[in-house]
Amino acid sequence: xxxxxxxxxxxxxxxxxxxxxxxxxxxxxxxxxxxxxxxxxxxxxxxxxxxxxxxxxxxxxxxxxxxxxxxxxxxxxxxxxxxxxxxxxxxxxxxxxxxxxxxxxxxxxxxxxxxxxxxxxxxxxxxxxxxxxxxxxxxxxxxxxxxxxxxxxxxxxxxxxxxxxxxxxxxxxxxxxxxxxxxxxxxxxxxxxxxxxxxxxxxxxxxxxxxxxxxxxxxxxxxxxxxxxxxxxxxxxxxxxxxxxxxxxxxxxxxxxxxxxxxxxxxxxxxxxxxxxxxxxxxxxxxxxxxxxxxxxxxxxxxxxxxxxxxxxxxxxxxxxxxxxxxxxxxxxxxxxxxxxxxxxxxxxxxxxxxxxxxxxxxxxxxxxxxxxxxxxxxxxxxxxxxxxxxxxxxxxxxxxxxxxxxxxxxxxxxxxxxxxxxxxxxxxxxxxxxxxxxxxxxxxxxxxxxxxxxxxxxxxxxxxxxxxxxxxxxxxxxxxxxxxxxxxxxxxxxxxxxxxxxxxxxxxxxxxxxxxxxxxxxxxxxxxxxxxxxxxxxxxxxxxxxxxxxxxxxxxxxxxxxxxxxxxxxxxxxxxxxxxxxxxxxxxxxxxxxxxxxxxxxxxxxxxxxxxxxxxxxxxxxxxxxxxxxxxxxxxxxxxxxxxxxxxxxxxxxxxxxxxxxxxxxxxxxxxxxxxxxxxxxxxxxxxxxxxxxxxxxxxxxxxxxxxxxxxxxxxxxxxxxxxxxxxxxxxxxxxxxxxxxxxxxxxxxxxxxxxxxxxxxxxxxxxxxxxxxxxxxxxxxxxxxxxxxxxxxxxxxxxxxxxxxxxxxxxxxxxxxxxxxxxxxxxxxxxxxxxxxxxxxxxxxxxxxxxxxxxxxxxxxxxxxxxxxxxxxxxxxxxxxxxxxxxxxxxxxxxxxxxxxxxxxxxxxxxxxxxxxxxx
Numbered sequence: 001x002x003x004x005x006x007x008x009x010x011x012x013x014x015x016x017x018x019x020x021x022x023x024x025x026x027x028x029x030x031x032x033x034x035x036x037x038x039x040x041x042x043x044x045x046x047x048x049x050x051x052x053x054x055x056x057x058x059x060x061x062x063x064x065x066x067x068x069x070x071x072x073x074x075x076x077x078x079x080x081x082x083x084x085x086x087x088x089x090x091x092x093x094x095x096x097x098x099x100x101x102x103x104x105x106x107x108x109x110x111x112x113x114x115x116x117x118x119x120x121x122x123x124x125x126x127x128x129x130x131x132x133x134x135x136x137x138x139x140x141x142x143x144x145x146x147x148x149x150x151x152x153x154x155x156x157x158x159x160x161x162x163x164x165x166x167x168x169x170x171x172x173x174x175x176x177x178x179x180x181x182x183x184x185x186x187x188x189x190x191x192x193x194x195x196x197x198x199x200x201x202x203x204x205x206x207x208x209x210x211x212x213x214x215x216x217x218x219x220x221x222x223x224x225x226x227x228x229x230x231x232x233x234x235x236x237x238x239x240x241x242x243x244x245x246x247x248x249x250x251x252x253x254x255x256x257x258x259x260x261x262x263x264x265x266x267x268x269x270x271x272x273x274x275x276x277x278x279x280x281x282x283x284x285x286x287x288x289x290x291x292x293x294x295x296x297x298x299x300x301x302x303x304x305x306x307x308x309x310x311x312x313x314x315x316x317x318x319x320x321x322x323x324x325x326x327x328x329x330x331x332x333x334x335x336x337x338x339x340x341x342x343x344x345x346x347x348x349x350x351x352x353x354x355x356x357x358x359x360x361x362x363x364x365x366x367x368x369x370x371x372x373x374x375x376x377x378x379x380x381x382x383x384x385x386x387x388x389x390x391x392x393x394x395x396x397x398x399x400x401x402x403x404x405x406x407x408x409x410x411x412x413x414x415x416x417x418x419x420x421x422x423x424x425x426x427x428x429x430x431x432x433x434x435x436x437x438x439x440x441x442x443x444x445x446x447x448x449x450x451x452x453x454x455x456x457x458x459x460x461x462x463x464x465x466x467x468x469x470x471x472x473x474x475x476x477x478x479x480x481x482x483x484x485x486x487x488x489x490x491x492x493x494x495x496x497x498x499x500x501x502x503x504x505x506x507x508x509x510x511x512x513x514x515x516x517x518x519x520x521x522x523x524x525x526x527x528x529x530x531x532x533x534x535x536x537x538x539x540x541x542x543x544x545x546x547x548x549x550x551x552x553x554x555x556x557x558x559x560x561x562x563x564x565x566x567x568x569x570x571x572x573x574x575x576x577x578x579x580x581x582x583x584x585x586x587x588x589x590x591x592x593x594x595x596x597x598x599x600x601x602x603x604x605x606x607x608x609x610x611x612x613x614x615x616x617x618x619x620x621x622x623x624x625x626x627x628x629x630x631x632x633x634x635x636x637x638x639x640x641x642x643x644x645x646x647x648x649x650x651x652x653x654x655x656x657x658x659x660x661x662x663x664x665x666x667x668x669x670x671x672x673x674x675x676x677x678x679x680x681x682x683x684x685x686x687x688x689x690x691x692x693x694x695x696x697x698x699x700x701x702x703x704x705x706x707x708x709x710x711x712x713x714x715x716x717x718x719x720x721x722x723x724x725x726x727x728x729x730x731x732x733x734x735x736x737x738x739x740x741x742x743x744x745x746x747x748x749x750x751x752x753x754x755x756x757x758x759x760x761x762x763x764x765x766x767x768x769x770x771x772x773x774x775x776x777x778x779x780x781x782x783x784x785x786x787x788x789x790x791x792x793x794x795x796x797x798x799x800x801x802x803x804x805x806x807x808x809x810x811x812x813x814x815x816x817x818x819x820x821x822x823x824x825x826x827x828x829x830x831x832x833x834x835x836x837x838x839x840x841x842x843x844x845x846x847x848x849x850x851x852x853x854x855x856x857x858x859x860x861x862x863x864x865x866x867x868x869x870x871x872x873x874x875x876x877x878x879x880x881x882x883x884x885x886x887x888x889x890x891x892x893x894x895x896x897x898x899x900x901x902x903x904x905x906x907x908x909x910x911x912x913x914x915x916x917x918x919x920x921x922x
Contacts, residue, residue: 004031005080009098010051011107012042013117013826019104020054036103052117052830054098054105056084057837063102070094110916111844113755115837117830122819124753125917127681129775129814130674131747132796132914138735139793143661145192148736150221150724151184152556153659154423156416156650161188162658164414165198168785168894169304171328173279175312175415176649178545179552179592182309183217185414186275189307191222195736197784199272199305201247202226205296206277208252214277215250220728223738226250231259243269253281256295263295273305280310284323286336293323300327312415312594318343328412331888349373349403353647356400359390374402400647411887414649418592421650425559427551429589431579432568442475443483447538450568451476452484454536455515462507463516463534463566466550468541470494470520476538477518487513492520504529505729521546529553531726533561540567540578542607544588544596551589565589574611577619581607585626595633599626666734672719675733678743682707692720693730708742754915757824760817765921772843773814774799775915776851778858782905786898791869792862792906796914797854799847803839807850820922833918840918848913855911863906870899 004010008023010033019037026032029046044051056062056072062084063069070086077083082098107116138144145165146158156176164170170189174182193199204226206214211228218224227233227246234242243249243266253276256263276282276296283290289297300306308324319336326333333339352370355362362370367383379402385395418424432454436446455463467473470492480486489507491500507517508531517529521541535554541547554563567589569575582588586596593599600607603626610622672692679686683701686694697714698707709715709731717731718724724732733740747753765771776797782788800808833840874895881887 003080004046004049007081007099009054009101011054011116011118013050013052016107016113016116016118020101021051022099022103053834054101054116055082055834057841059841062086062096063105064096064100065102066100067102068094068096070096108751110751110754110913111841113751114757114916114918115830115833115840117826117833119755119757119826119829119918120753122756122758122917123677124681125756125758125773125775125915126814127677128747128753128915129796129798130677131744132775132777132794134674134735135744135748136793136795139789140791141661141665143658143665144789145195145736146188146658147662147665148195148223148732148734149184149188149191150721150728150732151181151188152725153662153721154181154421155652155655155659156421157181157185157188158658158662159650159655160185160414161192162654164307165189165192165196166787168891168898170273171304171306171412173308173310173324173328173413175310175413177312177417177592177594178548179555180416180418180421183214183277184221186277186307186309187218187222187224190218190224190273190275191736193273193305194224196787198787201269201271202249202273202275203243203266203269203271203299204250204275204277205253205256205299206250207281208254210277211250211252218248218250224248230255231262234259234262241265241269253292257292260291263298267298267302271299271303273307274299274303275307275309277309279308279324279327280320282323285319289323297327301330312417325412353400353403356386356396356403357647359396361387361390370399370403397653401651413645415645416649417594417646420646424592425555425561425563427555427563427565427590429565429567429583431583432566433571433576434568435571438570438573442472443479446570447568448476448479451536451538452480452486454566455480455484455486458515458534460515461534462514462532463536464519464529464532464553465516465536465538466519466521466553467538468521470522472538473518473520480516486515489514489517490519491517491522493522501729505727508726530556530559533559534564534566536566538568540569540575540582542578544582544586544593544600547582547588548592548596555592577610580619580623581626585623586630593630593634595630598633599629602629666721671735675719675740678747682743682746684710689716692723693718693727704746708746709739756915756917757829757920758817758917759820759822759824759920759922761820761922762812762817764812767921769803769921771800771802771808771919771921772840772847773817773917773919774801774844774847774851774913775917776848776855777912777914778855778909779912780905780909782902786902786905788866788902788905791866791902792858792909795858797851797858797911799850799854801843801847801850803843805843805846807846809850817919822922829918844913844916848911851911855909859906859909863903866902866906867899870895870902874899 004023004026006023006025010021010023012018012021012033012035018035018040021033021035021042024032024034024041026046031044031046031049031051033042033044033051034040035042055075057075058072060072061069062072068088070084070088072084072086074085075082076085084096084098086094086096088094107113107118113119141147142162146161151157157180160174164172165188170193174185176182176185190199190202194202204214204218215226215228218226226248228250229242229246230252237245239245251266256266279296282293282296284293306328308327310324318340322333322336322339325339348369352362352366352373355366362383367387370383371379379399382395382399382402385392386399389395432450434446434450439445442448451465465476467476473490473492477488477490480488489503489512491503495503503517506512507514508529516536517532530553532554535551537547537550541550551563551565567579569579586593586599588596603622606622610618676686678684679696682703683699684707685697685699687697689695693716695714695716696710698710698712715731716729717733718727719733721732724730731737731739735741735744776799778792778795778797780788780792780794798809798814800812802808874892877887877892877895881889881892
């Protein structure tokens with residue numbers, strides 16, 4: 001039984017946040033404790049009170065209620081009460097009686113919590129250790145920032161995101177062909193920079209029609225919660241500047257045109273990054289730039305990072321292309337005529353690149369030109385090797401890489417085409433000429449009869465049906481359900497985002513009876529249905545871009561089947577003409593037609609007249625004219641393709657290295673067990689759903705009031721990228737998911753798990769020993785833009801010291817110390833630790849000396865690695881600057897300053913004891 005005396009200081013093992021308690025009175029088998037810091041009073045049974053006596057020893061720093069701090073030199077006891085004698089901060093001898101101790105003293109240090117009996121189950125210590133280890137690995141991974149997106153790992157997208165996001169101030173143009181994922185590339189860059197702390201405030205400007213698509217895409221794919229600001233939201237905002245109240249903001253370009261007074265507020269808010277979609281709609285000429293263009297130009301001049309999403313340069317025309325480039329780099333692109341002259345000088349570079357790509361030996365003149373262009377120490381050797389072995393891939397790639405580095409707009413312009421990006425499926429179109437009359441009643445129309453027969457013919461195969469209007473979708477679903485008994489899922493703009501997710505998930509589920517998903521035009525925006533191969537075009541849009549968007553829901557990289565496109569039409573109807581125009585004139589069903597937009601623009605008036613009339617004879621001439629115009633524009637576009645630029649927009653070798661790293665991380669099957677350990681510690685129930693999928697529920701024993709992102713009605717999660725792409729109703733858990741990041745922060749920001757006691761069995765250890773397993777953390781603080789984590793992240797250092805103060809770290813691994821499951825007698829262990837306190841402190845000192853040596857070695861290695869990376873990049877930039885005008889002195893100077901600052905930061909790294917586990921061998 002504890003010997004309690006009024007005036008003694010004790011701490012609660014179960015409510016350490018109460019601070020120091022003072023014994024008020026003892027009577028019979030009860031003890032009353034007053035916690036002065038909070039004013040709480042507790043009454044405990046004397047024989048099992050969850051209390052630990054507070055006793056400080058020589059060397060401890062303590063504080064009185066008058067805030068006098070002393071370093072204890074001597075401890076005296078009188079009538080069961082302690083007095084501490086020591087030196088204050090001025091070196092004067094002072095005495096503090098235990099009744100005078102500061103009531104707010106809390107024991108947060110691992111060793112303090114251990115000595116006062118505030119230790120946790122060993123599972124928490126292991127969770128803490130594993131969390132630090134995972135954070136360290138993630139910080140040092142080149143794939144950090146690219147892991148968490150719900151997107152397929154497509155080489156050109158991953159390459160662009162990695163290239164652009166890691167720059168100090170990315171200012172780039174994304175000009176890929178339609179269907180290659182410019183929005184995903186922009187999202188990947190933003191996600192990467194936000195995860196790495198390189199950007200905090202982002203503004204996205206998009207056409208009004210695309211606002212909700214961007215909002216949903218950023219949330220669903222990247223877990224980025226943008227605030228949509230329009231005039232209504234601005235008026236409702238209590239702040240003077242509504243743009244300053246949010247970190248991530250999405251606005252329409254039309255909003256700023258309609259309310260120009262908001263432009264100044266947006267400019268004053270201060271952004272790290274601005275993204276502009278459909279930037280080719282910003283009209284510009286040297287004489288009269290549009291007001292929309294001038295506003296974006298002001299934004300561009302006020303931010304470090306700028307991303308423009310735009311149509312391909314050859315579609316824009318030279319002047320329009322130049323207008324975009326001058327937003328990105330006005331110092332370099334200041335004069336249109338100068339730009340045209342400079343661009344012509346890239347022709348010989350492209351010619352040499354094509355010669356290398358085709359593995360053709362170079363003439364003397366070409367070799368001389370290449371040497372002049374490259375000005376590289378190694379070029380003579382490489383040229384000799386290339387001429388000896390033109391098919392030597394390594395040599396060829398090295399020469400091409402050097403050429404690409406020197407290419408003019410390559411650093412700011414990324415442009416991929418279907419010619420270079422592989423992996424798209426084949427397409428087959430099936431036209432169905434129908435007879436009969438078009439009727440207002442859908443149930444009696446030839447189209448509905450055809451649809452019923454087609455679905456019956458498809459059997460169990462799923463199909464996606466897209467039509468223009470939501471009303472048609474709703475009618476079709478009712479007709480199919482009432483008259484035919486077909487189960488269909490519907491997807492249209494009248495549904496909420498959650499309802500659309502559920503409909504898409506119901507359709508995607510192999511077990512569901514939904515054979516067809518009926519979509520309005522919105523179904524062709526942003527969604528991925530590549531697990532389906534049948535596309536039914538129940539009507540045809542007038543706009544070829546809309547047609548490509550519809551087909552693009554299935555025609556995606558990774559589609560494993562030939563896409564079957566089904567198009568019904570009434571003979572001699574306007575839809576018949578549209579079918580023939582797309583099929584025979586543009587060949588738009590079988591292939592992605594790059595020229596379609598320009599052709600449609602030139603022939604729009606003629607097409608409108610023919611669709612309204614009934615002159616069948618003129619149809620043949622119109623389709624023939626379309627065919628010839630398409631061939632002409634396609635040839636011009638092909639000849640205008642900048643093959644060197646396309647090569648620079650995706651270097652396959654570098655992209656494959658990144659994707660291999662991502663695959664390795666995803667194949668590491670230790671992630672889910674780690675999350676299960678996390679959920680178990682915090683009291684989150686895990687229910688099996690299906691392979692790689694689980695349902696999370698808050699249990700009755702939830703340790704905290706609210707686990708991040710977990711709702712009362714549960715959350716379905718998957719750790720499989722393939723499942724996440726098919727099932728958008730599930731959360732895709734990776735180490736970069738907001739729930740995981742927040743949970744890891746919970747573990748490391750709390751003291752839980754920083755003191756633990758275990759009884760273990762280990763073949764190399766005799767029974768009856770005790771050891772200390774110490775977890776130190778090397779902490780290196782530096783500005784986010786240095787990305788110091790690549791070289792020296794917060795790094796856990798494990799040290800194992802036995803009772804004889806012998807270092808067993810290398811001999812005995814953490815995972816080899818298996819717990820016996822025996823219950824720990826907390827009072828007995830606390831009493832033992834109190835008696836052995838001096839000895840245990842000495843063991844910790846020995847461990848700290850070992851960890852200090854480990855840290856010094858780590859600092860040296862990290863510093864050397866950092867210097868090698870930065871100096872290599874500086875040398876490369878200095879060499880490129882002599883040839884490539886897009887390289888600026890400012891960039892090189894920034895790199896030099898970053899090297900110095902990174903070196904200072906690494907040298908100033910600190911060691912901190914984060915957790916301690918007292919281990920008893922059985």
